[in-house]
Structure formats: C-alpha cells, structure tokens
Amino acid sequence: MSRYLYYPGCSMDGSGRAYGESLNGVCEKLGLTMSEIDDWNCCGATEYVGVSLSPAYALIARNLALAANAKKDGEPLVAACSACYLNLAKADAYMKERPLLNERVNVALGAGDLHYEPGSVEIRHLLEVIMNDVGLDQVKSMVVKPLAGLRVAPYLGCMLPRPDPDHRWKNHERPEELDRLLEALGADVVDFPLKTECCGGHMTQIAPKVGLELIKRLVDEAEHHGADMMVTVCPMCQINIDAYQGEMNALFHTKHKMPIVFFTQLMGIAFGLDEKKMGFGRELTDARKALRKIGQQPEVAVEAAPAHRQRPDKRALPMPTMPKDADPVREALASEVNQ
Amino acid sequence: MVVAQVQPPEMADTTRFLEEVSARTAGVSRLEMCIQCGTCGGSCPSADDMDHTPRMLFAMIRAGMKDEALRSNTPWMCVSCYHCVVRCPQGVHIADVMYTLKGMAEDAKSYRDKTPPHFASVFVGQVETFGRSWELGLTARHYLRHFILRLPRMTPMAIGLFMRGRIGIMPNRIHQRKQLHAILSKAEELEKVS
Numbered sequence: 001m002s003r004y005l006y007y008p009g010c011s012m013d014g015s016g017r018a019y020g021e022s023l024n025g026v027c028e029k030l031g032l033t034m035s036e037i038d039d040w041n042c043c044g045a046t047e048y049v050g051v052s053l054s055p056a057y058a059l060i061a062r063n064l065a066l067a068a069n070a071k072k073d074g075e076p077l078v079a080a081c082s083a084c085y086l087n088l089a090k091a092d093a094y095m096k097e098r099p100l101l102n103e104r105v106n107v108a109l110g111a112g113d114l115h116y117e118p119g120s121v122e123i124r125h126l127l128e129v130i131m132n133d134v135g136l137d138q139v140k141s142m143v144v145k146p147l148a149g150l151r152v153a154p155y156l157g158c159m160l161p162r163p164d165p166d167h168r169w170k171n172h173e174r175p176e177e178l179d180r181l182l183e184a185l186g187a188d189v190v191d192f193p194l195k196t197e198c199c200g201g202h203m204t205q206i207a208p209k210v211g212l213e214l215i216k217r218l219v220d221e222a223e224h225h226g227a228d229m230m231v232t233v234c235p236m237c238q239i240n241i242d243a244y245q246g247e248m249n250a251l252f253h254t255k256h257k258m259p260i261v262f263f264t265q266l267m268g269i270a271f272g273l274d275e276k277k278m279g280f281g282r283e284l285t286d287a288r289k290a291l292r293k294i295g296q297q298p299e300v301a302v303e304a305a306p307a308h309r310q311r312p313d314k315r316a317l318p319m320p321t322m323p324k325d326a327d328p329v330r331e332a333l334a335s336e337v338n339q
Numbered sequence: 340m341v342v343a344q345v346q347p348p349e350m351a352d353t354t355r356f357l358e359e360v361s362a363r364t365a366g367v368s369r370l371e372m373c374i375q376c377g378t379c380g381g382s383c384p385s386a387d388d389m390d391h392t393p394r395m396l397f398a399m400i401r402a403g404m405k406d407e408a409l410r411s412n413t414p415w416m417c418v419s420c421y422h423c424v425v426r427c428p429q430g431v432h433i434a435d436v437m438y439t440l441k442g443m444a445e446d447a448k449s450y451r452d453k454t455p456p457h458f459a460s461v462f463v464g465q466v467e468t469f470g471r472s473w474e475l476g477l478t479a480r481h482y483l484r485h486f487i488l489r490l491p492r493m494t495p496m497a498i499g500l501f502m503r504g505r506i507g508i509m510p511n512r513i514h515q516r517k518q519l520h521a522i523l524s525k526a527e528e529l530e531k532v533s
Binding site: 010011013014015016017039040041042044045046047048049050051052053054055056057058059062090093094097098101104105107108109110111112113114158159162163164172173197198200201202203205206207208210214243246247250281282283284 | 363364365366367384385388414415416418419420421422424425434435437438439441442445452454455458459460462463466470471472474478481486489492493496499500503504505506507511513514515518519521522523524525526527529530
C-alpha cells in the first residue's frame with residue numbers, strides 16, 4: 001500500500017465526475033491510498049494568473065501549504081487534472097526560481113496562518129504515478145478483460161507533458177506513456193499524431209470559432225485513424241471534445257460522433273470493474289456502443305498496407321499510378337472535397 | 340514623397356516597459372534573450388487569429404511600444420498549450436509573459452474584445468467568493484452576457500450534462516473562506532505596491 005496526498009480539483013465532482021469515480025475504483029484496485037487534502041481550494045485554472053500574479057500564486061500555494069501540513073512521511077501530492085497538476089507544479093517551481101514571488105506569497109499565506117517552503121512537497125500526476133510507481137507489469141497482471149478489438153486514440157492534451165517544470169517527461173510533444181498503458185490493457189492503440197495538440201481550453205467560452213476549429217482538427221484526425229474513441233487524462237479536454245462536438249458539427253457541417261473517455265475508465269473496464277461505476281454513461285457522446293466491440297474481431301483492417309502497384313507497361317519508365325484496390329480513406333476524403 | 344517616420348520612444352521608456360513586463364511575470368521571463376527566430380509563432384495553434392505573432396509582440400515590448408502591445412489580441416488568443424515554450428531555443432517563458440500582458444491590459448482597460456476579460460473576472464470572482472469554481476454559474480452568466488445566440492444550442496447540452504450528474508446546481512464552498520479572503524486580499528495589496 002502506498003499512500004499519496006490527493007488534490008482532486010473542482011471538476012472531479014462536476015463535469016469530470018466520471019474521472020473522479022473511475023480513479024477512485026482503479027486506485028483502490030491498484031493499492032494506492034489517495035488521501036484527499038482537507039478543504040483544498042480551486043487552483044485558478046488558466047484564468048487567475050491572467051488577472052493578478054501574487055493572488056493567483058497565493059491561491060495555489062494555499063493548497064501546497066495544506067498538503068505540506070498533511071504530509072506524514074514524504075508522500076507526494078497527486079493531481080489527476082492536467083491544469084491543476086501544472087498550476088501546483090508551476091507554483092512550486094516559480095517560488096523556488098523567484099525569491100520575490102516566494103516572499104510575497106508567504107507574506108500573504110501568513111495572513112491565513114499558513115506557510116509554504118518551496119520544494120517541500122513533491123507534485124505528481126496520476127498517469128505518471130501509475131506508470132512509475134505501479135508499473136506496466138503490475139497493470140498487465142491485473143487485467144481480467146483485455147480491451148482487444150477496441151481501437152483507441154490516446155490524447156494527452158497540452159498541460160501534462162508541457163512545460164514540464166519538474167522534468168518528468170522524456171518527450172514533450174509525442175510522449176508514449178499513455179500508449180504503453182493502453183496497450184498493456186490490451187487495446188488496439190492508434191499512433192495518434194495530435195496526441196498533445198490543444199483542445200482549445202477556454203476558447204470555447206471566449207472565442208468559440210477558434211476553439212471549435214481546434215476540436216475539429218482533433219476529432220477529424222481520430223476519425224481518420226479509425227479510432228472507436230479518444231482517451232484522455234484531462235477533464236478540460238474531455239468536456240471540450242465531448243460536449244462541444246455538437247456545436248462543432250453544426251458549424252462545420254460534419255457528422256462526427258467521437259466518444260472521449262478518461263484513461264482510468266478503461267483501466268476499470270479492463271480490471272473487470274462495473275461499467276456504470278466507472279462513470280460510463282456520463283459522456284454526452286455515448287461511448288458504451290464502442291465498448292461492445294471489446295473482444296470482437298475488428299471488421300476491417302483500417303491501416304492496410306498499400307496494394308502492390310504494377311507498372312502498366314513493362315517497357316515504360318515507372319510512373320506514379322493510383323492503387324488498383326480502392327482506398328476507403330482516400331475516397332472519403334475525395335468525396336468530402338467534392339462536397 | 341515624405342514618409343512619416345515613427346518616432347522611437349525614449350530609451351528610458353523602452354527599458355521600463357520590458358522591465359515592467361518581466362517584473363510582473365511568474366518565474367524569470369528571459370524576454371531579453373529572444374533572438375526573433377519565430378519558432379513560437381510557427382508552433383502556435385491560434386497564430387492565425389492573432390494580431391501579432393508572439394515574436395512580433397516581443398519585439399514590440401523591447402521597443403517600448405506599450406500601447407500597441409497592450410491593445411494586441413495576441414495574449415487573449417493564447418491557448419496555453421506551451422508548444423512554443425518547449426520549442427523556444429532561448430527558454431523564454433512565453434505563456435507566462437502572455438498571462439502578464441493580459442493582466443496589464445486589464446489594468447489599462449486596453450483590450451478590444453471584452454469577452455475574455457469578462458470570463459476571467461467572473462471566474463476569479465467566484466473562486467474568491469466560494470473557494471471553488473462553479474461551472475453552472477460561470478457559464479450561465481457568461482453566455483447570457485456575451486453569447487445569447489449560442490443559448491438555444493447550449494441549453495440542451497447543459498440539460499444533458501445535468502441529467503448525467505455533471506453540473507451542480509449549487510456552488511461547492513470551502514470551509515475556511517475567511518482565511519482564503521485574508522490571504523487573497525493580502526496578496527492583492529502586495530501586488531498593488533509593486
């Protein structure tokens with residue numbers, strides 16, 4: 001049993017409820033004790049830092065101070081929301097880097113009888129804890145229902161692998177950790193090229209066209225790779241792609257129905273936990289239909305090797321030709337262009 | 340033909356704006372290290388919608404073009420994806436500089452589109468009051484104020500989220516709200532002094 005301090009963040013019992021529910025079940029199964037820090041407050045998301053510097057960092061540091069007080073034996077503080085994780089990690093790093101910021105934040109915390117010494121709490125993200133502390137071998141050993149037949153596009157979003165203040169990620173733009181984890185669950189993992197591209201964040205609220213365009217890019221690409229669903233680690237990414245897909249379809253005249261779920265939900269399914277307890281059914285773009293594919297043979301090989309091209313005339317110089325067998329992806333693209 | 344020349348600002352003003360931006364940025368901004376390579380703009384998913392690419396904006400900051408820089412929509416279009424930050428060969432804290440510029444534009448009231456600063460201020464107001472964010476209150480107020488035409492589409496979505504237990508009608512509150520208020524007002528006081 002390993003003990004961790006846990007910072008849920010506001011969305012865990014709101015829009016990201018499926019994440020909260022599934023991670024509780026999965027952590028219990030993995031033997032990770034998550035003890036929630038008492039009376040934590042919002043991390044300020046990406047809004048507070050854009051208003052006023054010292055209050056924004058004092059707001060984050062209150063959580064760090066509470067965590068430092070709750071710490072018994074060097075337990076790390078774990079967040080599962082990417083924005084919360086980044087804010088906590090950034091506050092710790094910047095308080096170390098800028099003594100003036102550290103001083104101001106601590107004077108402010110003093111007004112509430114709190115103090116935080118930067119560096120005294122280790123801040124980590126749940127995915128990284130599962131990869132490094134639990135390990136893929138143990139995850140594999142616990143799989144009772146392999147996700148074979150389910151084609152998933154791993155989507156990390158931005159704020160987990162970047163800017164990475166604590167240097168935990170080997171690759172900031174194409175990290176492989178989530179791919180490996182989903183493979184360990186037995187899923188058919190798409191090599192998703194946009195895995196760390198932006199979902200638009202708060203753009204759906206302040207400049208909808210910009211946000212919806214970014215969402216469209218992601219969903220188009222996942223669809224193009226034949227994914228049954230996208231899998232994410234971030235509640236912001238989840239709600240943007242899940243809830244705004246309707247508005248995106250209306251704006252761009254598309255008909256996408258791409259479900260997006262949290263990685264812990266799929267871990268739960270693979271560990272044999274109940275579908276409903278893992279928060280399935282809370283998503284607006286239904287993912288349960290795709291779940292039925294588990295254990296079935298995939299209908300078509302989506303990324304089939306290109307057909308061998310024959311030269312039309314053996315005497316002629318080799319010329320580029322279209323493959324003999326019709327390529328469904330190419331046809332779909334062509335018909336989209338014609339429309 | 341006489342070409343009207345833009346007068347460069349006084350030297351003192353030039354450095355003052357750069358220093359002001361750096362001082363208000365979390366971490367060390369490293370703005371003065373920018374080599375104008377343009378990697379930031381080339382990595383940016385929303386560069387198309389920006390008045391100036393980040394590279395241009397940094398040149399403007401160093402040239403002391405305060406008014407122009409604070410009127411630019413660039414910081415407001417930044418999605419905080421940190422692509423530019425990990426790619427910048429000089430390690431400039433680009434995203435954090437964007438946050439700084441937003442704050443400065445809010446103080447100077449120099450933004451042209453009110454939507455983003457309104458959203459931020461409602462969010463911040465709720466966090467200050469409750470200690471937690473309140474998605475329903477935030478979005479309802481924001482959509483009524485700025486996106487009334489999106490409401491017909493948003494209402495079924497909100498109902499869908501509500502039916503699936505993903506929207507709380509009432510805000511969650513922390514217990515130690517007084518302590519939080521004391522911390523935040525002290526911090527605001529310190530911020531104003533500088």
